[in-house]
Amino acid sequence: MRRADRLFLLIHALRGRRQAITAQQLAKTLAVSLRTVYRDVADLQRSGVPIEGEAGVGYVLRKGSDIPPLMFSPDELEALVVGTRFVRAFAGERLGESATAALLKIEAVLPPELKDRSRRTRIFAPQLGNRIEASGLIDALHGAISDLRVLRLLYRDNEARASQREVEPLCLSFWGGSWTLGAWCRLRGDFRNFRPDRIVEYAPTGETFGDSRERGLDAYLRSVGANPADAR
Structure with a gap:
């Protein structure tokens, strides 16, 4: 698993929890070692992700935080939405389904104002059954x-x-x-x-x-x- 994917999944595992999750549970969920969990949590904390807790106690995202895995600008997000639509229309069924799934993962962790922006994008790429x-x-x-x-x-x-x-x-x-x-x-x-x-x-x-x-x-x-x- 790529490190970027692992960090995304780690944040996703912490999101929305009221109680702390232990490093052992995170290691099992991510199929990695305890040492890797400790290192990844420390790296995320140093980069500004509000993870609270410590080894032996557990970890939780600070209450009220809504941290996407990447901080997108409105234009960056619109580019992703438009790109996904073009992939669905022109890149074949397999990549089209994967692009849709990826965008759903991104939208699931967006703050409301960016999520609304993604739905207002007016550039479309219709999918037609008579194309190659x-x-x-x-x-x-x-x-x-x-x-x-x-x-x-x-x-x-x-x-x-x-x-x-x-x-x-x-x-x-x-x-x-x-x-x-x-x-x-x-x-x-x-x-x-x-x-x-x-x-x-x-x-x-x-x-x-x-x-x-x-x-x-x-x-x-x-x-x-x-x-x-x-x-x-």
């Missing part, structure tokens, strides 16, 4: 990228000519109206961009690949003129 994102293809390609799975594609180019390709999928890019899949094409022995809407059939070959220096993501980004550091 609703077909499951973007989810499937994203999964292959994450798992480093080689894919076999039946692909049609812009002149409708079909070809069989084995590709090592590296990234997905959204251009506002269309997607491209950046990949190492084994047929051409080079990087290629494929439009998902021109993929007729796809299937995993059962093979995986490594993110090598010569044909991995960083090499692909350099091949299209992008700085790998700026793309992340």
